[in-house]
Amino acid sequence: MTRTPIIAGNWKMHMTLEDAKDLVLGIHHTLKFPGNVDVVVAPPFTALTTVVAVLKESYIDVAAQNLHEKDQGAYTGEISGNFIKNTGANYVIIGHSERRQYFHETNEQIGEKITAALRNDLIPILCVGETLEQRTANEHFAVTQKQITEALKDFSEIELEKMVIAYEPVWAIGTGEVATVEQIDEIHKHIRTVLGEMFSGSFADKVRIQYGGSVKPSNAKDILSLEHVDGALVGGAALKAMDFIEIIKAAV
Ligand code: PGA
Numbered sequence: 455m456t457r458t459p460i461i462a463g464n465w466k467m468h469m470t471l472e473d474a475k476d477l478v479l480g481i482h483h484t485l486k487f488p489g490n491v492d493v494v495v496a497p498p499f500t501a502l503t504t505v506v507a508v509l510k511e512s513y514i515d516v517a518a519q520n521l522h523e524k525d526q527g528a529y530t531g532e533i534s535g536n537f538i539k540n541t542g543a544n545y546v547i548i549g550h551s552e553r554r555q556y557f558h559e560t561n562e563q564i565g566e567k568i569t570a571a572l573r574n575d576l577i578p579i580l581c582v583g584e585t586l587e588q589r590t591a592n593e594h595f596a597v598t599q600k601q602i603t604e605a606l607k608d609f610s611e612i613e614l615e616k617m618v619i620a621y622e623p624v625w626a627i628g629t630g631e632v633a634t635v636e637q638i639d640e641i642h643k644h645i646r647t648v649l650g651e652m653f654s655g656s657f658a659d660k661v662r663i664q665y666g667g668s669v670k671p672s673n674a675k676d677i678l679s680l681e682h683v684d685g686a687l688v689g690g691a692a693l694k695a696m697d698f699i700e701i702i703k704a705a706v
Contacts, residue, residue, distance in 0.1 A: 457662050459678065459705040460618055460685035462494040462517060462579060463692025464547060464666075474501040475508055480695030482512045489706040492685070494545050494579075495692070499533050506542035517545030517579065520553055523566040525573070535574035546576045547687075549605065551583055551624045561604035568605060572613055579618045579687065580605060581666070582645070586625035594623070594641060599648050611657040619663045620687040621645060626667025628689060635676055638665050642682035671700035678705045 469477065474497050481495075496517035497505045506516050518541075522532040538546060548571060549564035559567075564580070571578040582601040584594040598621065606614065621641055623633050633641075642663050650658035665677050666687030677683055685705060691697040 457660065457684045458490055458492055460492040460494065460662050460664060461698075461702045461705050462496060462545070462547075462618075462620075462664065462685070462687050463698055464496045464519060464550070464687055464689050465498060465692060466519070466552070466689060467498060468693055469497055469501060471501055471504050474505055477693070477695055478505055478508050478512075478514065481698055482509065482514060484695060485699045485702060488513060488702050491702055491705045493702055496545070496547055499538075502538065502541040502543050515545055516541075516543040517547055518543050518576075519547050519550065521546050521548070521567055521570055521576070523563065523570050525570065535570040535576055539574045539576060544575075544577060545579055545618075546571050547579045547581065547620075549601070550581045551585075551622060551627060555624070561601055564601075564605045565608060568609065568617075572609075577616045577618065579620055579664070581620045581622055581687070583620075583622040583624055583627075583667070589623065589625060595644050598641060598645060602645065602648050603652060606652065611653040614653075614657075614661075617661060618685075619645060619649075619661060620666045621663060622666035622687060628668070630668050632668045632673055632677075633665070635680060638677060638683060639680050642680065646682055669701060671697050671704070674701045674704035 494515045518538040521535045525534045525536040548567045553559045582598045584597040646658045662684035664685040664687045669686040669688045670691045
């Protein structure tokens, strides 16, 4: 099965409008023909409309970093899938470990967010991954399995056709510490097995599973060459055009 790799840049709470424009123009102008790879950037909500407009004629798709479960209502400060779709973005990151950790998102709520994404024709990038404590206790297989089975229990494989999963061990996010290729390889295989058991083997074969956690130009090739790694979700290195471009190139 050949899966088109997908490289996504999660900008987190960084980038003013001017910085956002400079960054995406820098990527687009420097790398005109990326080859067989999907490229996505996830700016903060405030820059979505601007980034979509700047990237209109480009190969780069745009994602939001989160969404609310409901489409509208009295939820002060929240942003719905409906609003995100309205900006022209077509992906949304769901259940990032920072959302789970600081905003106490549960697997159930993450499932509701996936429903909201699909209802608004947004492609979900579902993030899973264990904490350092869970890894040390050898619970990483069980934890990722639970995150996936609980979040995806109400969906059919047709509904999840385009979904992307990002495996991001929490201890490797923003720490400079990367999981070893062996660790990445075994857990990506495990995730595919879990999907195969929940849905079908052919579905599991099609789902793209990204790795995330301190991906940078120097380690991208080794990680992206693994059979079950279909791209990367990149934080820090996605804020510099040249680093992000090197990672995109490493996926092709
Ligand atoms: P990092 O972040 O690349 O800075 O480790 C990855 C992420 O949080 O998606």
